[in-house]
Amino acid sequence: MGFVPVTEMLREALKGQYAIGHFDIHNIEWTQAVLCGAEEMNSPVILGVTEDAVNYFQGYSVVKNTALSLMQELNITVPVALHLDHGSSVESCIAAIDAGFSSVMIDASTLPLEENIKITKQVVEYAHVLDVSVEAEIGSIGGEEGSVISEGPVYTDLNECIEIKNNTNIDTLAPALGSAHGLYKGKPKIDFEKMRDISSSLKIPLVLHGASGLSERQIQEAIQSGTAKINVNADNHVAFTKAIRKVLDEDSELYNTMDYLKDGKEAVKQTVIEKIKMFGSSGKAK
């Protein structure tokens, strides 16, 4: 079984009022953890890979082959999408697609709307021929994502969302509505009303970035307001690092890397399971 685009799983999620988790992966341990967590919950899942993670893995094909081999060895049966997170250029989206990614995000959100539309359209034209789904971003999601640091949040304008959707034929949109990447400083304020307006005008699944640290109530309200894809990264970093720090603190003699990485891996898997339960996607794999 290979990777699937996100289109179908998100359409189903939007209809069924739940969301699919997008979990960033950075190494083989996280990839195993996300795949095993999703399989255990019988949930479709999206493996998210930033350009920084691609570099860390040492290339798009390494990411793709690692994930694909693990899916075979682990007998993964749930639908899995391999998605480029925050692709910064048409070239990097094409590189991901050519390597076998089934979904890409083109993030031209820092550019003026016209430019964003132009670049996003180029990616859609290349991707759709190959049955690859495309996510665009509009406005500015605050915080830090790898080397991408933005001030934000700059709340998205509804008319701009309509314009980008009508001019590009994107499959999903990430409108900046107050969420931020990384760990929140202070309480995040999400504009759910605008989220509902965008959802009912665009009629495509919306994406929520920076879900780590949002309350369960906020997550549920996002889902009720048209969000069908929720990106999780920081919570997994915290769980992984905390578990490893604990085992190393407890045993200063420990030196075998597998003996502490397995604890980190298990912590990520448990976090993934918790999120899948919260998003309501367990049991939704066909």
Ligand SMILES: [Zn+2]
């Ligand atoms: Zn993001």
